[in-house]
Amino acid sequence: MNLNPFKRGGSTGTPAKFDRRAFIIEIRALIALAIIVIFFSLLSDKFLQYSNLVLMTRHVAMNAILAIGMLLVILNGGIDLSVGSIVGLSGVVAGYLMQGAPVPFTDQVAYPNIWAVLLISLIVGILFGWLNGLLIARLNIAPFIATLGMLYVARGFAKLITNGETFTKLDGQPNLGNTGFIDTFAAKPLGIPLPIWVMIAFAIAFSIILNRTAFGRWLYASGGNPRAAALTGVPVVKVNVRIYVLSGFCAAAVGVLFTADLHAAIPNMGEFSELNAIAAVVIGGTALSGGRGTIRGTLIGAFVIGFLVDGLVLIGVSVFWQETIKGAVIIVAVAVEEIQRILERRQKLKSAS
Amino acid sequence: MLRKYKVLAAAAAITLGLTGLAGCSSSDDSAGGGTIAIITVDPANPYWKAEVDTAVATATELGYETTVNAHGNDPAKQTQFIDAAISAGVKAIILDPAGADESVGAVQKATDAGIPVFLVNAEISAQGVAKAQIVSNNAQGATLGAQAWVEAMGGKGEYVELFGNPTDNNAKVRADAYHAVIDQIPGFKLLQKETANWDRAQGKAKMELMLQAHPNLKGVIAGNDEMALGAIEALRSAGKLDKVKVLGFDGNDDAVAAVIAGEMVATVLQPIVDGTKAAVNQAHAFLTDGTLPASEKQAIDCILITKENASGLKGFVLS
Missing domain, CATH: 3.40.50.2300 (Response regulator)
Structure with missing residues (x-):
């Protein structure tokens, strides 16, 4: 099973071995984060204030949850472009159910309670993820194409459901027993907004899945070399479907959190957020070719992107520069790694000759 | 596999058929004033829905039949709908144009075919082609x-x-x-x-x-x-x-x-309802006795909404 030198956790189920390469990459992302924090705290005395750190971390959390799902997909050498649309769709589904959903073939209107609303919204995300997985794993459609198509399909459904409008009546009615959507999903247990708690919970849960379960080992193996993994008995098709399901699930969770946070279900919510999620995963040291990457690195990547974007707004940099700088940081973060790899190879050649 | 393609083909045929029907569902010339073609952007958005509803209601009141199409800001679709309106021989076109530069050609085509075009909500970058351009100020x-x-x-x-x-x-x-x-x-x-x-x-x-x-x-x-x-x-x-x-x-x-x-x-x-009403009325005036609006470019004033008058406003209509 030692086909992939970069995978974490051996086939025997031992905990992650020390991996010098992955360690250096993670350290590098941490250094980038440290530079960002120091830079902005020098320019603005507001940056390190507790309330601002909580605010920025809440912004980061939405992207980090998406990025965790995206990490699984990218670990397997895939890509999921549909997550932003699934955020919008599941948010709209939640909003639709809170307004009261007409039951087909009857003149009844259903007012599900908020836990049923949460469940149905999550199932919508899972369903679309599952469809992605079937298209990619069973029909062999390239992940880029399948999820690009689903990006439009899911967004189209979101607009169909709302008829292009925005759902804002999310408070429910006490006599129907469906109140508390905002209070529950935009709550602040211990003064920390719920999205941050969800990010922490997802990070722990998915770390365990990746490092301590058979599924995690299969994923690293099939991402590194799918053919070899299949030959050694890894159920590559099953793994491939499951990662898109999990990615859809993460996106749906963000959709519900976003709707509660915004106090409105907007059909174009989450547009382009798939790109931020991919950026976080890549900055966190994950290889787009698959097989290498960690939850920890991805979280650091999400913080790098989020703190950078928010910091630039906080110090009042022009909006055009904000986009340019964000793009440059993504490129530099990945380029440094590649340059280092080239230098290493040269050194090896030299010492060999 | 073959069966799947057949189903797809059938679905495509039905879709095409429906689109075709939607384009000419009420274009027969039986009514007194003939047909006015209304081409808008996207009726799923309440703003444009108000525009379409107003145009249809005003035109019907004046004794015209109407057809409604939406180009979704796609100039190619807009040209198709203009072509369809020309071949259906409509009396006038009320158009919310898809882009200032992109729409000049389509409007010119209709004007060359002798069909007056009245623009509402957005303008085009040429003058003297459309009969009127009514935008909010x-x-x-x-x-x-x-x-x-x-x-x-x-x-x-x-x-x-x-x-x-x-x-x-x-x-x-x-x-x-x-x-x-x-x-x-x-x-x-x-x-x-x-x-x-x-x-x-x-x-x-x-x-x-x-x-x-x-x-x-x-x-x-x-x-x-x-x-x-x-x-x-x-x-x-x-x-x-x-x-x-x-x-x-x-x-x-x-x-x-x-x-x-x-x-x-x-x-x-933004007084989209007033602007659309004005466009249809000006089309009617032109069709009855050839009167043109005083100026082609017309800016309709916006209305301030505060606590005093807000309760009368719904769906972009102030009652």
Whole structure:
């Protein structure tokens, strides 16, 4: 099973071995984060204030949850472009159910309670993820194409459901027993907004899945070399479907959190957020070719992107520069790694000759 | 596999058939005045739905049949619908154009075929091709909004600005008109200007950060209602809703609710209903005795919406 030198956790189920390469990459992302924090705290005395750190971390959390799902997909050498649309769709589904959903073939209107609303919204995300997985794993459609198509399909459904409008009546009615959507999903247990708690919970849960379960080992193996993994008995098709399901699930969770946070279900919510999620995963040291990457690195990547974007707004940099700088940081973060790899190879050649 | 393709083909055929039917469902010339073709952008959006409903109602009242199509800002589709209207021999076309430059050719085509075109909501970059171009006066509306906001602020204060999509001309027109009013009053200070691309979620995120940077800000001017509503959500969770004055623009239903609740100082209604009515009436005048509107380019004034008149506004119609 030692086909992939970069995978974490051996086939025997031992905990992650020390991996010098992955360690250096993670350290590098941490250094980038440290530079960002120091830079902005020098320019603005507001940056390190507790309330601002909580605010920025809440912004980061939405992207980090998406990025965790995206990490699984990218670990397997895939890509999921549909997550932003699934955020919008599941948010709209939640909003639709809170307004009261007409039951087909009857003149009844259903007012599900908020836990049923949460469940149905999550199932919508899972369903679309599952469809992605079937298209990619069973029909062999390239992940880029399948999820690009689903990006439009899911967004189209979101607009169909709302008829292009925005759902804002999310408070429910006490006599129907469906109140508390905002209070529950935009709550602040211990003064920390719920999205941050969800990010922490997802990070722990998915770390365990990746490092301590058979599924995690299969994923690293099939991402590194799918053919070899299949030959050694890894159920590559099953793994491939499951990662898109999990990615859809993460996106749906963000959709519900976003709707509660915004106090409105907007059909174009989450547009382009798939790109931020991919950026976080890549900055966190994950290889787009698959097989290498960690939850920890991805979280650091999400913080790098989020703190950078928010910091630039906080110090009042022009909006055009904000986009340019964000793009440059993504490129530099990945380029440094590649340059280092080239230098290493040269050194090896030299010492060999 | 083959069966799947057959199903697909059938579905495609049905879709095409329906589109074709929708294009000519009521184009027979039996009624007194003939047919007026109405071509709009996207009736799923309440703003354009108001436009279509008004056009159909006004034309029907004047004794015309109508056809309705939506190009979704796609100039190629727009040309198809214009071609279809020409071959159906409609009496006039009411068009919300898909782009200022892109639409000149399509309008020219209809005019060459002897069919008068009346533009509503947006203009094209050529004059003398359409019979009328009726647009709402964004600068005048923004001036009204800024004046109401200045008054609510008590003539002074530190404020921030949420700017629309920087590549959209309306963002600049509205911002310039806001500043023409505000900048001549010495008591006002612009702390920060951020774009939120007309979007509510971005408006909220940007506002949250600006509240961190400037905790004592007193006002927000926004280029449209969606960004203003995002700012209001940020203020609500910061507990500062009663300390900060917010200005919006568009007059959509959520903004109206916010104005009534006292969360938004004012918004500005784009009179799409009046503009559309005027377009159909001018088409009717031209068809009856050849009268042309006094000028081709007509700017219709926007209406300020405050707590006093907000309750009468629904779906972009002020009763």
